[in-house]
Amino acid sequence: MNDERKILERVLEEATGFLNDLPGRRVAARTDVEGVATALRRPLPEEGAEPLEVIEELIAGAEPGVVAMPSGRFFGWVIGGVLPAALAADWLTSTWDQNAGLLASSPAAAGAEWVASEWLLDLLGLPGNSAVGFVTGAMIANFTCLAAARHDVLRRAGWDVEGDGLHGAPPVTVIVGEERHETVDVALRFLGLGEQRSLMVPADDQGRIRLDTLTDILAQVGNTPLIVCLQAGNVHSGAFDPIAEAVDLAHQYGAWVHVDGAFGLWAAASAQYRHLVAGVERADSWASDAHKTLNVPYDSGLAIVAKAEAMYAAMGVHAAYLIQDERPDPFSTVPEFSRRARGFPVWAALRSLGRQGVAEMVERFCRHAHRFAAGLAELDGVRVVNDVVFTQVCVSFGTDEATREVATRLLRDGTAWMTPSTWHGQAVLRISVSNWRTTEEDVDRTLAAVRRVLAEVRAG
Numbered sequence: 001m002n003d004e005r006k007i008l009e010r011v012l013e014e015a016t017g018f019l020n021d022l023p024g025r026r027v028a029a030r031t032d033v034e035g036v037a038t039a040l041r042r043p044l045p046e047e048g049a050e051p052l053e054v055i056e057e058l059i060a061g062a063e064p065g066v067v068a069m070p071s072g073r074f075f076g077w078v079i080g081g082v083l084p085a086a087l088a089a090d091w092l093t094s095t096w097d098q099n100a101g102l103l104a105s106s107p108a109a110a111g112a113e114w115v116a117s118e119w120l121l122d123l124l125g126l127p128g129n130s131a132v133g134f135v136t137g138a139m140i141a142n143f144t145c146l147a148a149a150r151h152d153v154l155r156r157a158g159w160d161v162e163g164d165g166l167h168g169a170p171p172v173t174v175i176v177g178e179e180r181h182e183t184v185d186v187a188l189r190f191l192g193l194g195e196q197r198s199l200m201v202p203a204d205d206q207g208r209i210r211l212d213t214l215t216d217i218l219a220q221v222g223n224t225p226l227i228v229c230l231q232a233g234n235v236h237s238g239a240f241d242p243i244a245e246a247v248d249l250a251h252q253y254g255a256w257v258h259v260d261g262a263f264g265l266w267a268a269a270s271a272q273y274r275h276l277v278a279g280v281e282r283a284d285s286w287a288s289d290a291h292k293t294l295n296v297p298y299d300s301g302l303a304i305v306a307k308a309e310a311m312y313a314a315m316g317v318h319a320a321y322l323i324q325d326e327r328p329d330p331f332s333t334v335p336e337f338s339r340r341a342r343g344f345p346v347w348a349a350l351r352s353l354g355r356q357g358v359a360e361m362v363e364r365f366c367r368h369a370h371r372f373a374a375g376l377a378e379l380d381g382v383r384v385v386n387d388v389v390f391t392q393v394c395v396s397f398g399t400d401e402a403t404r405e406v407a408t409r410l411l412r413d414g415t416a417w418m419t420p421s422t423w424h425g426q427a428v429l430r431i432s433v434s435n436w437r438t439t440e441e442d443v444d445r446t447l448a449a450v451r452r453v454l455a456e457v458r459a460g
């Protein structure tokens with residue numbers, strides 16, 4: 001057997017062992033960061049080692065520190081899972097090692113991205129001629145879309161922001177919701193639009209923007225270069241901004257409307273949940289993640305812009321040594337030059353699930369979220385604090401102290417993984433369902449763990 005085959009077979013054995021063990025395995029890691037670093041640390045070796053030896057050392061040192069994020073009982077943050085076809089396509093992505101920047105550099109990567117883009121726009125109900133950038137995640141998708149927005153609103157005001165920057169430019173007004181995701185602010189910071197200059201629309205009890213205040217703010221700012229950021233899927237409540245009304249209102253003032261739908265945009269794939277994103281197709285740009293709801297391995301974000309020229313103007317690159325023709329190269333849609341061929345696993349996920357499979361997966365996530373909410377609401381003194389409309393559940397165990405203690409002990413217990421947070425001034429335990437592997441049994445085992453830990457906390 002040649003060495004490459006031997007090492008890949010060893011990795012195959014490790015990977016299948018890991019996946020097979022997931023149902024029984026604790027989600028929590030068995031060691032901490034120091035434990036892993038100590039195991040892997042040695043003075044930088046003067047001489048190399050055999051690849052197989054390297055991989056054995058990596059497995060021995062790092063695997064104890066692996067949190068079982070692909071487990072069906074991982075409900076922290078919004079993490080997603082890994083579909084088998086997407087995982088296998090991801091292995092091929094590394095094996096083929098394509099630089100996906102240019103059409104000429106990889107017909108394979110570009111062709112797969114063309115088709116994945118067509119399928120995504122169809123599935124999400126977005127304009128078919130939109131440009132799609134395969135970026136690292138929703139934060140960079142927000143950045144990419146807002147760069148296109150900045151280009152367009154300033155171009156309409158007679159300003160070339162790519163050429164002249166922001167020095168002396170007409171001011172751009174950005175309107176955001178009170179409960180926007182933090183990464184929208186980071187994107188605005190990267191773009192020189194400032195994190196703190198945005199006008200903020202207060203949120204209602206579920207975290208949705210209040211239309212009455214949006215109306216007032218728009219009337220005050222009038223027709224200036226204007227960007228309005230909406231959200232499809234609040235990270236605590238799962239709630240969706242009133243998108244149709246907000247888009248139409250903002251468009252009356254000539255605004256570019258951007259929607260951060262990192263995990264929530266996928267509601268569009270389900271007939272049962274599509275109403276949550278009604279009107280979303282009338283926005284100008286959308287940020288989402290394939291590594292969340294679509295269950296593609298990290299990293300896989302999607303930046304989608306209806307006015308493709310605005311995206312090409314903001315992101316495009318020209319250099320004499322590249323082989324470019326009149327068609328836009330993939331790097332015209334992302335803030336990267338060289339990059340991984342992220343389209344392969346996205347294509348594979350969509351091909352393996354089909355339209356129906358994506359819809360069923362989204363609906364299953366929501367069913368599990370409701371099962372959690374019902375199971376928790378039955379417990380004495382426990383309160384689900386959000387309206388469960390999608391995949392997110394936030395729960396309070398009576399007092400902030402008790403909630404924090406339950407969250408801390410649950411992480412230590414390791415049966416499942418849910419993350420603590422503060423929402424509307426109150427400590428909560430957040431539960432986010434986003435993994436295709438999660439079964440009703442996983443939900444029930446997790447509920448049993450919560451009951452056990454709560455009893456311990458109450459016993460003192």
Ligand SMILES: Cc1ncc(COP(=O)(O)O)c(C=O)c1O
Binds near residue numbers: 262
């Ligand atoms: C609404 C929203 N926007 C943006 C992000 C950032 O996504 P990413 O971690 O893929 O950059 C998240 C992450 O959970 C999110 O929920």
